[in-house]
Amino acid sequence: MSRIGKAPITVPKGVDINITNGLVTVKGKLGTLTQKVDQDITVIMENEQIVLTRPTDQKRHRALHGLYRSLIANMIKGVNEGYKTEQELVGVGYRATAKGQMLELSLGYSHNINFELPKEIKVVTTSEKGQNPKIIMECADKQLIGMVAAKIRSLRKPEPYKGKGIKFTGEQLRRKAGKSAAKK
DSSP, X not given: OOOGGGSOEEOOXXXXXXXXXXXXXXXXXXXXXXXXXXXXXXXXXXXXXXXXXXXXXXXXXXXXHHHHHHHHHHHHHHHHTOEEEEEEEESTTOEEEEEXXXXXXXXXXXXXXXXXXXXXXXXXXXXXTTSOOEEEEEESOHHHHHHHHHHHHHTSOXXXXXXXXXXXXXXXXXXXXXXXXXXX
């Protein structure tokens, strides 16, 4: 059984938290995030720490307890430090260019893909000689940046034979042996 929900969340300096009617608002140097909390879970701020409590030990209450504790902790880290994802485009002719909030991807299809990013995300693309092009995104909202990164990856998932596609930097892919391995 997880005991994540019981751990208090320490609030760093420069982060303001407002808790009213089940709505938690976290404000920091990188922005403002809000999260609605289930009515069964109580959120209390005491001594620069946030403590969440549940009414019973029902399975539903235990699950919500850990969930909301993690969501609030992610919001605090996001407005204080932010989140960053890096993706690589592996393949001949694969390119990415960022024009404001529009990401133009050339992924080996007959046409380029124009992907519009939410205004909360900052994007930078790099393409250095001898290295794969990279897409670097930064945002305060962990859920949003994860969802956008997964959507970009779904446009051309890495295939298991050559590894071509969009992958996260540092991701280990399971590679398969091709036809030549079956002949031996």
